[in-house]
Amino acid sequence: MSGRYEHAKTDPSDYRTALRADCESCFGLCCVALPFAASADFALDKAAGRPCPNLQPDFRCGIHDSLRRQGFKGCTVYECFGAGQKVSQVTFGGRDWRQAPASAEAMFESFAVMRHLHELLWYLNEALAHLATRPFRDELSRVLEETEQLTGLDAASLLQVDIASCRERANALLLRTSELVRSEAIRSLKVPSKRRKAFGRGADLIGTNLRGADLRAANLRGAYLIAADLRGADLRAADLIGADLRDADLGGANLTGAIFLTQPQINAAKGDAGTKLPPSLIRPEHWNAPGTLA
Template identity: 60%
Template sequence: MFKNQDYSNPKIDLVQKSLHADCKNCFGLCCVALPFAASADFAIDKVAGKPCQNLQSDFRCSIHKDLRQKGFKGCTVFECFGAGQKVSKVTFDGVDWRKDPEVAKKMFNVFPIMHQLHEMLWYLTEALRLKATRSIHIEISSMLDKTEQLTQLSPESLIELDVPAHRAGVNTLLLKTSELVRTQFLTKLKISKKKVDRRGANLMGAKLKGADLRGANLRGAYLIATDLRGADLREADLIGADFRDADISGADLTGCIFLTQVQINSAKGDEHTKLPNLLSRPAHWSSKTNKIV
């Protein structure tokens, strides 16, 4: 079996540990700072900066156990990559936004920026774990350090940060990572890269049950409601791919790169879906549904 990952790096283990949401140490920022509109994902409209009607005084959600049943599926999909507790406890040193309108305004502006930086950290730490990227580990490590330093900036500096420019630099390394990983994998399998180049492809609702997508470039692909039951997605590049309501029951996603918990949460799967080690099986996945037939 082709193995492209090395999970024995203490430095990236420490960084990645901080990239998971710790709601107990957050002031409910995702429930306040972010807007959402009444849709299949949310039961109501909410503007940015306004607390969700379900947010309690202790920053807990009053319907947390029933979010999907109450029409708030979008909340069960979201992952802040640890940005919530970082902004609450580090950037603003534990100051509650409810106590100062000016602090609240800044905090709500900083949160989406920190969210983007932490997402970049997630991708960079993953890239550093890959054996195929050893030739560019120094470059990736340098970008990781730079991104970490940006997360430590003051609220004012974060608000002024040119996030798109920094993301462009990160993306250059992620593209190199994808090329190295997939080239090594596809060469071993004697598969042409042109055959599996589906970058940005519109595959919404496509019938790809049992498809061989090993090593595919699916960056930014639209996989909304796509039938991927039993599909083989090993070593595929899935960064930015839209998995909303895609059926990945029985699919093999081991070894794929740049897949996030958000994408997994938005898809449909079952106990037979094989996931990368760093991702968790969503609680709403049922073993009684999405069976391959």
């Protein structure tokens, strides 16, 4: 796959490592701060701020290797974009919520804010890595730097951050990125005009048969693709920001060059050895489980 719409040749370690969960450096924040309800994703109810019964004294998960088998599928889908270790080691200086129970509530609330900011950093870094964004690279860099600075605030200041405003400012640049990248992909990949699908944000494609579909450079922002059949589909340069891929079948699909695709989306989908992913994403371990695509 060649063409001007490809990612710029940047060192992927610049952001992909820092914006990925490092559980060894975290105080199990997602296992405590977040609530969940008994469902197909979780085997029991847990209130926000209450430790999961599987959380061990060392903040590791006691059933990490068998989460899906024991009814905790939702845990294998979640990704904090590195917010957990940032709050644990930077915002709170390595002092955990067990050592300092008076700070627990502030730590858990900070984790929620930091997760939003780190997700924005992932998108902004990806936008900068596209050659098509050269015309407004300075603006992208400025917004990224300002967002990064917010992640270094103390807990009290962090909780005052207007996340909606941050998202609005970043989204204008991400939309512009999408339009330019997809336009160049259409020319580079010679996508026929009649196949330039633009479903629009929030398109309802739940359970839709899109097997083998040509979705190159498609606008699938916020699309509901829950349980959709995307086996063998060509999704190169498709914008998938916010798309719901829960149980979508991506067996044999080509997602190389897909725009704003994240690890949680891939974790929630089904795939196989033939699924082609962007280099920034990791093939979920459960995709390799014998006899299953889930």
